[in-house]
Amino acid sequence: MDGSTLFAFSVSPWELVLRGTLIYVFLFLVFRFVLRRDAGSIGLSDFLFVVLIGDAAQNGMIGEATSSADSMLLIATLVGWNVLLNYLAYRWPGFERLAMGQRLCLFRSGQLNRRAMRRELITTEELKQTLHREGVRGFDEVDLIYLEASGEVTVIPKQPPSP
Structure with missing residues (x-):
């Protein structure tokens, strides 16, 4: 390739776009x-999946393109879509719920929401590990556990009874 x-x-x-x-x-x-889960809780198989998707997507996006201009336009297209979706989510709450999702209750009133856990492929052991990272010994010390739209797990401990 010459200069x-x-x-x-x-x-x-236009084909690249x-x-x-x-x-x-x-x-x-x-x-x-x-x-849905965040990068901090990504497992080895999830990580491998993301790497393989990146490689497969690169082939689908670039096609026969080989120049720097091709790559720069492709990257600009991806950045543009990312900015546009973030703007739409900021501007319209309905779009935010659709595009970014809503939080999901995994534990409430002493009961695990097994249906939600099954849908998100979250095991009881994973929730216990999350509790321990949050400094909570067990489910009996927890009021609520949510899987946030961002993929983070939020633990809300029980409040001690007021005197």
């Missing part, structure tokens, strides 16, 4: 509805 083709497009810029858009929307849906 004259380094910044020239090797494929149609379309490819980037399709892959971004597809991956957004996958991560929104499949991988």
Whole structure:
């Protein structure tokens, strides 16, 4: 590759924008509805899944593109979609609920919400580990546990009775 083709497009810029858009929307849906837990609690299989998706998506996005201009336009397309979705979520609460999700109650009134845990593939052991990280000994010391839309698990301890 010589210097004259380094910044020239090797494929149609519109094709790159379309490819980037399709892959971004597809991956957004996958991560929104499949991988909800945060990166701090990501397991080895989840991490491997993300790496493999990145590699597979790269092939689908770039196609026959080889120049720096192709890559820069593709990256700009992905950044643009990310900024647009964040703006829409900020501007319209209804869109935020759709795009970013809502928190999910995993524990309330001494009862595990097994249905929600099953849907999110969260085990009782994982919740116990979360309790221990929060400095809570067991479920008997907890009022509520939520899986937030961001993927973080929030533990709300019971309040001691007032005198």
